[in-house]
Amino acid sequence: MTDQPTRAAPTSADVARRAGVSRATVSYVLNDSGTARISDATRARVLAAAADLGYVPHAAARSLRSGRTRMVLLPYPSTPMGPLVYGFFAALRHSLAERGYAVASFGGPHAPGGLDTARGWAELRPAALLVADGAALTPEGVDLLRRSGVGALVAFAPRPVPGVHTVLADQCRVGAAAAGRLLARGCRRLGVVVPETAAAQGLGLSRLRGAEEAAGARVERLDLACTEESAARLAARWPALGLDGVFAYNDEYAMLLMRALQDAGVDVPGRTAVVGAGDLLLGRLLRPRLTSVRIGLPDASRLAALIDELVADPGAVPTVVGELKIEVVARESA
Amino acid sequence: MTDQPTRAAPTSADVARRAGVSRATVSYVLNDSGTARISDATRARVLAAAADLGYVPHAAARSLRSGRTRMVLLPYPSTPMGPLVYGFFAALRHSLAERGYAVASFGGPHAPGGLDTARGWAELRPAALLVADGAALTPEGVDLLRRSGVGALVAFAPRPVPGVHTVLADQCRVGAAAAGRLLARGCRRLGVVVPETAAAQGLGLSRLRGAEEAAGARVERLDLACTEESAARLAARWPALGLDGVFAYNDEYAMLLMRALQDAGVDVPGRTAVVGAGDLLLGRLLRPRLTSVRIGLPDASRLAALIDELVADPGAVPTVVGELKIEVVARESA
């Protein structure tokens, strides 16, 4: 411990005392309040005092008193974020910051979307909440959040969530689009990769289901970990599997699998066609160039505008406010 | 139920009224306070009332009253996060959550590390602050944060930051290690890629400087955008550049450049050796396999433990608390 006296953080009362004015005046000056007109001399004294003391307003006190927050909560999804989602989050942070919101991402290893999680979000009394993983939102959770004063409640979910503005994001459609492409190319026996990572498995299973719905019983589930060894093992089984088309979950797994198949002497796409998802740059750098399912997320600035409106008018009736654009980008691998 | 629950969020006073007890009792029950012993009957009544009303405590009010927070602030760095940093952040969130902290990531388009940014962080009165981009932390900013009560102040920075527990993270060393590898292989004229993206340029220039310090004047700066076109343009100039070794900023840029060089008929590593950074899985999938600079981040759980200690004893003298482990993973490309 240093022998320096630990000075407590200065409060607005300290600033007022130093400037020789009241706390109200300090508040007026520091918030540039239009209601009260402060003389330039007083204003300067207050500002100087605040700067001298290194005054920093207390966000919790402010929001407690004012009853509202300019915070948008953007919890981390339970599935690992790829560059796609990460880029979207960054763009959204940017757009919302332009509108004067602070975007906060929280995320622990909690069960996503459950009542406890919803309570944890509600405790922060955010102005808006955007849930990437909206399927897990329960009606009780939605009710809790609404009653706690969350103005804008937006979720990505496969189907409309009652009481919530929903962006339709059905991962099945990704699998269906991939399977559709493979079937159109004449593939008869399809494989679909499901990541072994627990966190990514939910997404993988949704995509698998979509492929099954599109291709019927001609689909084989392929569990794959994100390692060269796992891919090599899968590739070694390939002749026995007898698959002529595979949807590899996403572009990264596709790169992993394609490399293993090529190393095992399986011609792509001649013997087996491969489809990825995400349409990342890396797919265009592979040889053969990777056919991929493009996943078009909503426009971040438009979503920010929507959130802004909903915060201003929290009574708006929840509707479907957007949808993922799913399309196959055909290249050489399938 | 005699009356409809109000639209406004119920407070602990509402719970107290419904349970027929005082607000103090409600607080005791809901916080499992050891100081006061509450009869089981009362406890049950309070819990039932809270559940009925959908009571959610108000985090701001709680932290205002108690004067402390269990929040660790982990602002987004100004440089775009790769999978390396993202994974580290996720692990840290996990470790800190185990210790009862909520990790919050904020990030707007603020000037990183400036005084305004520091004030923005200080307003939240976090228990701890971990700055990835510590070089921009000014002494005034550090002072402000300290005085606002931040217990643990930890930063990643190229050199020790006064008043801050620093993890030494000098990006020059990445460039130096790459250049060292290339020189050891006998390369005479080196290129170093600097990303054109504004956000990544700072990191790129640091790595370039490190390479220059290691290799003297034999280094050529190569600006490259993250697109195939940009890479093709660079590759077309390659014969004129006369370089026999290149450090490509990171593994992704290395993949991009290597593909362009190969398409332009430049043999890798025969004609030009290529080194990446980050040691991602994708480097092992490329042919030739990518030589890469591994960047070992600190152990997340150890860092979480340190933060926990510092929160408990905020007077601890700031020291260097760790260092990036930089090592070259030699493969085929260099």
Place this chain on the structure above:
DNA sequence: TTGAAAGCGCTACCAA
């Protein structure tokens, strides 16, 4: 075992 009451730091209404 429970209740009354004093604030935490701040904003905003109402007087002066």
Place this chain on the structure above:
DNA sequence: TTGGTAGCGCTTTCAA
């Protein structure tokens, strides 16, 4: 143009 002041919702000491 400025000051007094009443709370926002919560925790916690002290009394009952």
